[in-house]
């Protein structure tokens with residue numbers, strides 16, 4: 001997620017670390033953010049239920065915005081992305097996040113999940129408003145391909161198609177740009193969002 005400079009300053013000033021649960025709050029902008037890290041299992045429904053529980057916990061801690069991690073409903077494994085993929089909206093995870101946003105009256109940045117569309121699989125982030133509406137979607141643009149001779153070889157591009165759009169959403173007065181993991185290393189995305197006020 002690419003945040004505006006103002007939001008970043010607030011976050012840097014006020015991030016508090018909990019185990020598996022980080023919250024940032026800002027008295028001047030008047031909202032709290034939960035940054036959630038989750039343990040993922042092979043059971044997709046269990047992963048989704050765990051995320052929903054953590055979102056409820058974020059609400060109980062006074063958060064208006066909660067952010068889930070990349071690939072929170074599926075093992076991070078190129079051989080499995082297709083099996084765990086679903087349509088957006090309408091799939092199991094979309095339905096659960098929409099419901100969680102509505103029942104907790106909060107904004108949810110749904111980390112990412114494998115999305116299937118026209119036979120292609122994407123690594124996709126969804127954003128839900130407090131009425132449970134899907135207000136933004138971002139497909140990871142920069143797929144993480146790494147090949148260290150004698151070391152790690154992992155290629156998201158073996159299984160995933162890349163997105164090709166910049167995406168933002170509005171939270172009160174703040175416009176927030178979206179990026180997934182490796183996307184953040186390519187700062188022209190954030191710069192373009194800032195310069196063009198997308």
Ligand SMILES: NC(=O)CCC(=O)C(=O)O
Nearest residue numbers: 070144180181182183185
């Ligand atoms: N899932 C990813 O995009 C990993 C990116 C990463 O590890 C990095 O260092 O960048």
